[in-house]
Amino acid sequence: MPVETAESEADPASTPEGDPVPDNGLRTSGMRDLGPDEMRRFRRVERAFLETAEARGYLEVRTPTIEPLHLYTAAGTLSPQLLDRVYSFLDWDGWSGERVVLRPDATVAVARWLTEHGLEGPQRLAYVQPVYRFVPGDGDREQWQCGVELFGVPAPEGDSELLLLARDLLAALGLEGLRCELAHAGLARVIFAAAGLDAVEQLEAYDRMLEGDAGIVDRLVEARPESASALRLLSDVDGNAAGYLANLRAALLPDLPAAEAPLADLEAVARTLDAAGLPYRVLPGTARNFEYYSGVTFRMFAGAEECLAGGRYDGLTETIGGTSAPASGFGADLLRLARLVPAGGAR
Amino acid sequence: MTRPIRVALPRGDLREPLAEQLRAAGFVAEGYGEGSRSYRFDVEDRPTVQVRVFSDADIPIQVALGQYDLGIASRTWTDELLVRYRHESIVPLRSLDLGSERLVVAGAPGTSIERLAAGGAVQVSTEYPNLAHHYLNRLRVPDYRLYDVWAQAEAWPPDDAELAIAAASAVEREGLEVLGDVHRGGVWLIGNRDALAERDLREALEPLLMLPRGDGESGLVVPPAIGGLRRAPSRATSERECFRIAVPDGHAQRHTVAALASAGIAFDGYEEGRTMRRPLSDLDGVEVKVMRPQDMPRAVALGRFDLAVTGRDWLEVHRTAFPAAPVVELCDLARSKYRLGAVVSEDLPVESIREAVAYWRRDDPSRPIRLASEYASLADDYARGRHLGRYRVIPISGASEGFVPEDAEILIEGAETGTTLRANRLRMIDVIMESTNCAIGAAERPVGRRGELRDEFVERLRAAALAAG
Numbered sequence: 001m002p003v004e005t006a007e008s009e010a011d012p013a014s015t016p017e018g019d020p021v022p023d024n025g026l027r028t029s030g031m032r033d034l035g036p037d038e039m040r041r042f043r044r045v046e047r048a049f050l051e052t053a054e055a056r057g058y059l060e061v062r063t064p065t066i067e068p069l070h071l072y073t074a075a076g077t078l079s080p081q082l083l084d085r086v087y088s089f090l091d092w093d094g095w096s097g098e099r100v101v102l103r104p105d106a107t108v109a110v111a112r113w114l115t116e117h118g119l120e121g122p123q124r125l126a127y128v129q130p131v132y133r134f135v136p137g138d139g140d141r142e143q144w145q146c147g148v149e150l151f152g153v154p155a156p157e158g159d160s161e162l163l164l165l166a167r168d169l170l171a172a173l174g175l176e177g178l179r180c181e182l183a184h185a186g187l188a189r190v191i192f193a194a195a196g197l198d199a200v201e202q203l204e205a206y207d208r209m210l211e212g213d214a215g216i217v218d219r220l221v222e223a224r225p226e227s228a229s230a231l232r233l234l235s236d237v238d239g240n241a242a243g244y245l246a247n248l249r250a251a252l253l254p255d256l257p258a259a260e261a262p263l264a265d266l267e268a269v270a271r272t273l274d275a276a277g278l279p280y281r282v283l284p285g286t287a288r289n290f291e292y293y294s295g296v297t298f299r300m301f302a303g304a305e306e307c308l309a310g311g312r313y314d315g316l317t318e319t320i321g322g323t324s325a326p327a328s329g330f331g332a333d334l335l336r337l338a339r340l341v342p343a344g345g346a347r
Numbered sequence: 348m349t350r351p352i353r354v355a356l357p358r359g360d361l362r363e364p365l366a367e368q369l370r371a372a373g374f375v376a377e378g379y380g381e382g383s384r385s386y387r388f389d390v391e392d393r394p395t396v397q398v399r400v401f402s403d404a405d406i407p408i409q410v411a412l413g414q415y416d417l418g419i420a421s422r423t424w425t426d427e428l429l430v431r432y433r434h435e436s437i438v439p440l441r442s443l444d445l446g447s448e449r450l451v452v453a454g455a456p457g458t459s460i461e462r463l464a465a466g467g468a469v470q471v472s473t474e475y476p477n478l479a480h481h482y483l484n485r486l487r488v489p490d491y492r493l494y495d496v497w498a499q500a501e502a503w504p505p506d507d508a509e510l511a512i513a514a515a516s517a518v519e520r521e522g523l524e525v526l527g528d529v530h531r532g533g534v535w536l537i538g539n540r541d542a543l544a545e546r547d548l549r550e551a552l553e554p555l556l557m558l559p560r561g562d563g564e565s566g567l568v569v570p571p572a573i574g575g576l577r578r579a580p581s582r583a584t585s586e587r588e589c590f591r592i593a594v595p596d597g598h599a600q601r602h603t604v605a606a607l608a609s610a611g612i613a614f615d616g617y618e619e620g621r622t623m624r625r626p627l628s629d630l631d632g633v634e635v636k637v638m639r640p641q642d643m644p645r646a647v648a649l650g651r652f653d654l655a656v657t658g659r660d661w662l663e664v665h666r667t668a669f670p671a672a673p674v675v676e677l678c679d680l681a682r683s684k685y686r687l688g689a690v691v692s693e694d695l696p697v698e699s700i701r702e703a704v705a706y707w708r709r710d711d712p713s714r715p716i717r718l719a720s721e722y723a724s725l726a727d728d729y730a731r732g733r734h735l736g737r738y739r740v741i742p743i744s745g746a747s748e749g750f751v752p753e754d755a756e757i758l759i760e761g762a763e764t765g766t767t768l769r770a771n772r773l774r775m776i777d778v779i780m781e782s783t784n785c786a787i788g789a790a791e792r793p794v795g796r797r798g799e800l801r802d803e804f805v806e807r808l809r810a811a812a813l814a815a816g
Contacts, residue, residue: 025713070468070489070490070491070578073483073484073487073488073489073490073491074487074489074490074576074577074578075487075489075572075574075576080481080484080485080487083480083484084430084431084433084481084484088480090668090669092669092670092671093669093671093672094668094669095644095645095648095649095665095668095669095672096492096648096649097470097492097493097494097649098492099493199572199574200571200572318577319489319577319578320578321577321578321579321580
């Protein structure tokens with residue numbers, strides 16, 4: 001899944017202790033070495049991640065570093081903005097006009113693997129592999145992602161399974177103070193569509209909402225005054241209990257009956273989190289690359305540190321030429337996790 | 348000594364109107380407007396300013412590299428660079444009142460991009476691959492193939508590509524239908540970010556900022572996305588029945604007409620001094636098309652032509668970049684002979700490229716060697732093969748003799764007699780290959796009548812070349 005939130009904060013190439021490595025022209029910008037200390041942390045996190053995932057039935061796959069560009073150009077895979085940052089080039093067969101990319105995202109590649117193998121029914125997969133995207137300056141352009149994909153299990157069961165797995169993975173790494181932020185891409189879509197926004201305007205509005213731009217909510221309220229209370233409830237109140245979702249339901253459904261299914265998804269997930277004792281907040285949105293997601297999206301934190309992000313993207317396999325399948329997953333920046341893990345933390 | 352303020356100005360159609368405006372603004376590069384063959388000019392009463400003339404397409408690259416502080420270039424070429432390398436160090440400073448064409452997407456009359464996109468991979472020819480990617484990605488075309496051609500992208504549709512992204516007037520001349528705007532054009536004054544941040548450029552900047560401002564729209568077009576499209580399996584293509592030949596225009600046309608004539612082959616509309624896009628052949632089932640020789644190896648590899656007449660240099664350029672491309676030389680036409688090699692300054696006190704590299708690095712062992720060339724893949728191959736160490740290939744599209752020694756150490760260039768090189772105080776220090784024109788075809792001989800026709804054409808061309816000695 002496109003891990004978007006952590007990379008903008010990626011540290012410049014650094015030693016395990018965080019000291020910047022001077023640029024003497026021998027290393028390509030944005031590429032970094034991992035020394036023995038960092039590799040030891042890396043392997044510890046990788047091992048804990050894969051073992052915990054495997055214990056829940058998530059088996060490891062690995063996809064090629066180079067993929068065809070067209071795998072990522074269809075709507076619902078990577079946004080045009082992300083496509084502007086991929087490493088694309090003409091390889092030895094480039095005379096055909098077909099460009100290739102260094103894998104910019106792991107989920108699409110894993111979905112391609114699943115589609116090509118014609119696998120049906122529930123499939124639980126895990127991966128640890130780098131993705132490549134341009135980042136200005138000396139920020140990490142090679143990012144090691146660890147993540148899981150769950151195909152064939154619809155909402156809300158699949159969402160609940162993933163959230164509990166995410167909690168267990170972070171706990172296995174010794175991380176404490178876990179909490180979750182939830183949103184639903186479908187809910188945002190219902191609201192945007194009711195306000196008369198087309199697909200492109202919805203993308204823009206979603207990004208602005210994520211950036212905390214209050215003006216976008218004012219615009220929506222103006223376009224659809226009858227939904228003002230629901231919009232205010234969604235944007236101005238950070239709900240953190242089932243009661244909040246009940247209030248949202250009361251405010252939203254009379255005007256927008258299409259919000260029923262997204263709200264039911266969120267309520268089911270909230271029940272799971274309540275039962276697991278994991279604190280959460282419900283937000284208007286949590287993940288960039290809006291057009292990719294179809295259902296619940298989430299971010300998980302240890303204290304103030306974001307650890308992983310994910311969500312549901314039921315349209316993906318069909319978009320890349322396969323048959324329709326429910327799909328969801330999450331991913332994390334492995335090196336970021338390695339920095340967060342306390343000494344001797346990973347079990 | 349302080350480095351001069353370097354300004355890059357375009358040659359070609361922009362030159363005359365721009366020179367007039369520059370003169371009015373008090374920036375007089377004597378000889379620039381008259382089309383002098385010089386590449387470098389002093390500027391009247393501005394002793395710290397130097398002007399160099401480039402092909403329009405090369406100016407943004409030179410300013411981005413910091414080799415030139417300021418430049419005037421069409422916005423399409425600037426955005427072709429910026430849209431992919433958005434953190435490049437170019438700052439667009441001012442839109443100028445100089446005409447420049449808009450870039451459009453076009454296809455055969457009645458074409459619909461939506462319909463094409465719904466039916467599989469869309470084939471698009473263009474000289475602007477980065478702008479094309481930007482446009483097609485925002486249009487959300489699920490699958491496409493880009494043919495980034497050397498020139499005349501508009502000549503490819505409808506038979507050799509479905510769409511072209513090219514200048515509006517060019518696609519209209521070819522009878523194509525404009526389906527949308529890709530770039531609004533414009534000519535801009537641009538500057539190097541670091542130079543603007545650190546150096547006092549007033550002596551050039553003040554008059555250049557007085558040039559009349561352009562008030563028309565310019566820049567990228569962001570098209571509305573086509574909704575609801577998914578990747579579709581590629582269209583099935585049926586086996587082509589007609590035998591297709593590609594012949595070159597430009598400098599190579601005269602030699603090709605002569606080579607064909609000596610083999611007893613003539614096409615109506617392809618003579619010296621007369622060119623139609625699709626000349627006619629007397630033979631049934633034979634189609635002829637005129638295109639740029641640089642693009643022929645790719646067109647043959649794609650299976651668009653059974654036979655094409657091009658230079659061995661262009662075949663080599665293609666095979667260096669794409670060794671697996673299924674295109675081969677069928678016969679040598681033994682005309683248009685010249686050498687291709689590494690060209691350096693005549694004043695360099697060395698006898699070999701190895702000595703030259705040692706000379707350039709005498710003070711700084713890690714200094715990158717700059718190779719400028721229209722043959723970028725050959726230049727890259729040469730640099731690797733000669734173990735140049737740290738090097739940079741600067742792709743250029745013309746005005747090549749002006750690059751060495753100031754803007755590149757090495758020029759990878761062709762020379763027929765060496766007269767032009769000598770006139771520019773250059774010499775070829777290392778020969779990479781000898782090139783003549785040749786007929787090329789698919790690595791696998793076509794079956795049936797197309798195969799027979801190929802054998803017949805090749806035999807006649809080969810016999811004529813042998814007879815001519």
